Amino acid sequence: MSSTLRQTVSGAIFVQLGLExxxxxxxxxxxxxxxxxxxxxxALAPALxxxxxxxxxxxxxxxxxxxxxxxxxxxxxxxxxxxxxxxxIVYLSVPFLPGGVAFQQVLGSTLLLALxxxxxxxxLVRSPAARMLLPHRVLVLGTGPDARAVDLSLGVATSPFxxxxxxxxxxxxxxxxxxxxxxLSSNISLEDTVKHLGVDEIIVAAREQRGGVLxxxxxxxxxxxxxxxxxxxxxxxxxHGRVPIDSLKVSWLIYGSGFRQSWLRGVTKRAFxxxxxxxxxxxxxPIMAVAALLILIEGGAPIIYRQERxxxxxxxxxxxxxxxxxHDAEKDGRESWATVNDLRVTNIGRFLRRTRIDExxxxxxxxxxxxxxxxxxxxxxxxxxxxxxxxxxxxVRHSVKPGITGWAQVRYTYGATVEESMKKxxxxxxxxxxHTVFLDLLIxxxxxxxxxxxxxxx
Numbered sequence: 001m002s003s004t005l006r007q008t009v010s011g012a013i014f015v016q017l018g019l020e021x022x023x024x025x026x027x028x029x030x031x032x033x034x035x036x037x038x039x040x041x042x043a044l045a046p047a048l049x050x051x052x053x054x055x056x057x058x059x060x061x062x063x064x065x066x067x068x069x070x071x072x073x074x075x076x077x078x079x080x081x082x083x084x085x086x087x088x089i090v091y092l093s094v095p096f097l098p099g100g101v102a103f104q105q106v107l108g109s110t111l112l113l114a115l116x117x118x119x120x121x122x123x124l125v126r127s128p129a130a131r132m133l134l135p136h137r138v139l140v141l142g143t144g145p146d147a148r149a150v151d152l153s154l155g156v157a158t159s160p161f162x163x164x165x166x167x168x169x170x171x172x173x174x175x176x177x178x179x180x181x182x183x184l185s186s187n188i189s190l191e192d193t194v195k196h197l198g199v200d201e202i203i204v205a206a207r208e209q210r211g212g213v214l215x216x217x218x219x220x221x222x223x224x225x226x227x228x229x230x231x232x233x234x235x236x237x238x239x240h241g242r243v244p245i246d247s248l249k250v251s252w253l254i255y256g257s258g259f260r261q262s263w264l265r266g267v268t269k270r271a272f273x274x275x276x277x278x279x280x281x282x283x284x285x286p287i288m289a290v291a292a293l294l295i296l297i298e299g300g301a302p303i304i305y306r307q308e309r310x311x312x313x314x315x316x317x318x319x320x321x322x323x324x325x326x327h328d329a330e331k332d333g334r335e336s337w338a339t340v341n342d343l344r345v346t347n348i349g350r351f352l353r354r355t356r357i358d359e360x361x362x363x364x365x366x367x368x369x370x371x372x373x374x375x376x377x378x379x380x381x382x383x384x385x386x387x388x389x390x391x392x393x394x395x396v397r398h399s400v401k402p403g404i405t406g407w408a409q410v411r412y413t414y415g416a417t418v419e420e421s422m423k424k425x426x427x428x429x430x431x432x433x434x435h436t437v438f439l440d441l442l443i444x445x446x447x448x449x450x451x452x453x454x455x456x457x458x
Contacts, residue, residue: 043099309378324349375403
């Protein structure tokens, strides 16, 4: 594992990215070389642009996500979409680059070569040979419910180099949720087991660690011999981009890495917010004008819905949205979350929500400084009071500005219950701890995918 700008990237992803970039670049050069009448050397710029753009689009469409594995048909559909978008963008851009004309004449060959090569790379990084060359052998310490949760998460993780060697039992935790055939013998010491099986990482799957539950001396010995030791919170943070509340301790918040909010990060984020808000307001003004007219025709004024939300440091502000519900949505005075197929949503409102056009007025909130483009979604004060009382560490999400989009929005569904809000908080905590320019860009790219697929809207 490597950490890039505080985002953990597995060795498998590094290998895949390198192979894909190299092949996509080569595909353009090979396509031009095949048409021998065209010069290939000047086409280096279009080839590089095409390769970088494709990798970005693949990331946007979720092809590098580690928390779920795509079927081949899903992969192929998204890869063809990415290729189509990339070829169109590069085709329109390359006239301004050396070798642009040569690239425009080989689109068909480039498409076939690129698609064939990308499928080949996917097969290669998932092959048994790749697992043998770059193995990452994992041992889970524990056999209880937490070990089962780790087992399930490893089962859906997409790292082809990861190999689970087994589960080592804890004498003081007799509970078993793992099949007996997968549990290693405790007659052999943990140190010898790790050495014998060539383990690279130990995942400590035990929530209760006091009272001599863990073999601390053995774990220290393994750590001194270069074996990575990971607790539950850090494991889920690394693999799934979330921090499970039920395994979280205050010490993780106090002593854990991250949570750095330097003045440079603040200035950079604010400068980006202002610039992007101005640009997007200019571009989307016609769309907002049409949306306002449709709302007015269907249900009359008001067009803009104003609602109090909780922002950074617990301070409230007025959030702006296009009105998507009927006038009497909360006629009984009781506030409630939106539900699936909510009858209070108007016909125009349903379209505005599905396309996220109803969120566009929040660009004014970003411009004013109440919100950022990326951050935890702001909640209403009444819900915040209730959730703070029921969910541990809920107030931590208010240490950064709320956002129009966020890590929880692109990784999880709409939160309309306490349980769903707790799950979303796990993603919000990950963002608060690890937010960087790089992560913000990943979220913005993923937001495009979410909007295109219409996920999470209610």
